[in-house]
Each structure stands twice: as structure tokens, then as C-alpha cells.
Amino acid sequence: MVNIDQERLPKHIAIIMDGNGRWAKQRGKHRVFGHENGVNAVRAAVENSARLGIDFLTLYAFSTENWNRPKLEVQTLMKLLVASLRKELKTFIKNNIKLNAIGNIDALPQKAASELRDVIQKTASHTGMTLTLALSYGSREELKSAIQAISVKVKNNIISPDTIDEAIINSHLYTHDLPDVDLLIRTSGEHRISNFLLWQIAYAELYFIDVLWPDFSEQHLVEAIINYQNRERRFGKTSEQLS
Ligand code: IPE
Numbered sequence: 333m334v335n336i337d338q339e340r341l342p343k344h345i346a347i348i349m350d351g352n353g354r355w356a357k358q359r360g361k362h363r364v365f366g367h368e369n370g371v372n373a374v375r376a377a378v379e380n381s382a383r384l385g386i387d388f389l390t391l392y393a394f395s396t397e398n399w400n401r402p403k404l405e406v407q408t409l410m411k412l413l414v415a416s417l418r419k420e421l422k423t424f425i426k427n428n429i430k431l432n433a434i435g436n437i438d439a440l441p442q443k444a445a446s447e448l449r450d451v452i453q454k455t456a457s458h459t460g461m462t463l464t465l466a467l468s469y470g471s472r473e474e475l476k477s478a479i480q481a482i483s484v485k486v487k488n489n490i491i492s493p494d495t496i497d498e499a500i501i502n503s504h505l506y507t508h509d510l511p512d513v514d515l516l517i518r519t520s521g522e523h524r525i526s527n528f529l530l531w532q533i534a535y536a537e538l539y540f541i542d543v544l545w546p547d548f549s550e551q552h553l554v555e556a557i558i559n560y561q562n563r564e565r566r567f568g569k570t571s572e573q574l575s
Pocket residue numbers: 349350351352353354355393394398409520545
């Protein structure tokens with residue numbers, strides 16, 4: 333069996349956790365059953381990433397577009413979020429994981445937002461992996477907010493337009509504390525980005541897997557990392573320049 337090369341780990345892995353609804357449907361159950369089982373795959377992915385030595389794991393849990401789903405499904409997802417945060421605090425403590433969130437957190441139900449802020453605060457001093465949950469997250473909304481914030485600073489003469497560079501743009505994104513994504517994984521066989529981290533994945537390696545999210549296991553994660561390690565990241569250069 334091929335092993336992971338510890339010297340060449342992706343620093344930042346982002347995952348579009350997709351396929352809960354189809355997983356439930358295959359079993360003749362309601363979509364919500366898929367979300368409930370998806371939680372176990374989240375815990376496994378978090379613990380396994382931390383153990384493998386990944387520094388940053390970012391999980392797409394709820395998009396700005398997901399608000400358009402049936403009310404019952406949205407309510408259940410929010411309830412699951414509150415229950416999971418409460419339950420997983422001990423997982424975060426045990427693994428020295430620091431919780432972070434990106435997205436329009438104020439748009440979440442008050443209970444979910446306060447539970448989230450509470451766990452973020454309780455894990456703030458942790459020095460292991462940073463786990464970022466993307467909640468009510470949309471990349472276009474993130475970019476829109478950044479442009480608005482920069483525009484206000486330009487208007488107030490805090491920033492001059494010709495000094496706006498990538499670093500300034502980065503510093504106005506929800507992800508200002510995070511490095512660029514190295515490896516982006518999407519489960520469920522869909523080959524799209526669905527408004528996730530458009531700016532941050534500029535040079536990410538993309539990995540699509542047919543497995544539905546509740547079935548995503550440690551083995552799948554290890555395979556994704558090994559696949560990543562077999563790629564040559566050229567960042568625009570030629571292969572010869574790299575060696
Ligand atoms: C991903 O699974 C979870 C969320 C988007 C919240 P889906 O609910 O999108 O499952 P499918 O894609 O319908 O199977």
C-alpha cells in the first residue's frame with residue numbers, strides 16, 4: 333500500500349460535502365436522514381485530518397443558496413448544527429482543534445449563531461488544526477462584501493485605489509486568516525464548485541469522488557491526499573523550472 337508523504341501534505345484541504353439527500357433516497361428515507369448520517373462522516377473527516385497532520389480543514393456545510401431549500405430541511409440542518417457543535421466540543425478539545433467559521437453568520441438562527449460563537453471562543457487558544465465551517469457561505473457574497481468594505485475605505489481616503497493588491501483583497505475576505513486552498517475535494521460525483529471559495533481555489537488541485545458524503549471514509553481521505561501528492565503543481569511555470 334502507498335503511504336502518505338508527510339513532507340508534502342496539503343496545508344489546507346477544503347471539502348464540498350455533497351450527496352446526503354441521495355444517500356437517504358437510496359435507502360427509501362427522507363433527505364433529513366442523510367444529513368443526520370452525514371454528521372458522522374464530518375466527525376471522521378475532522379478527526380482523521382487532524383491525526384494526519386493537516387493544518388487547515390474547511391468544510392462547506394451550508395451555502396447561501398441552500399436557504400432556498402424546503403423550510404423543514406433548513407430547520408433540521410440548523411438543529412443538527414446546534415446539536416453537533418454542542419456534542420463535538422469534546423472532540424475539539426481532545427484533538428486540540430480550533431474552530432472557525434466563514435459566511436454570513438448573522439443570517440443563521442440566533443441559537444445556531446450563539447452556539448457557534450461559544451465553541452469558537454472555547455477553542456480559540458487551541459494550537460492544532462484549524463477547522464473552518466462554511467455556513468450561510470457564498471463566494472460571490474463574500475467578494476461583494478469585500479468590495480463594499482474596500483470601497484468605503486477608498487471613499488474615506490484610508491486606501492488609495494492604486495495600492496489595492498491581492499493582499500488587501502485577501503484581508504477583506506472571510507478567509508483572511510487562512511492560506512489558499514491546496515486540495516479541494518467534492519463528493520457525490522458532481523463536478524462543480526457551487527459558489528465555494530472562488531478566489532481561494534485559484535491554484536487548488538481539484539478532486540472529485542463518486543462516493544456520497546455519509547459514506548466518505550478515512551480511506552477516501554487518504555486516497556485523495558495520495559492522489560494530490562502525485563500531481564505536479566506548476567503555478568504557471570514549466571516542469572523543468574521546478575526541478
Ligand atoms: C449536502 O448534501 C449537504 C448540504 C448541501 C447541506 P445534499 O443535501 O446536497 O445532498 P444531495 O446532493 O441532494 O444528494
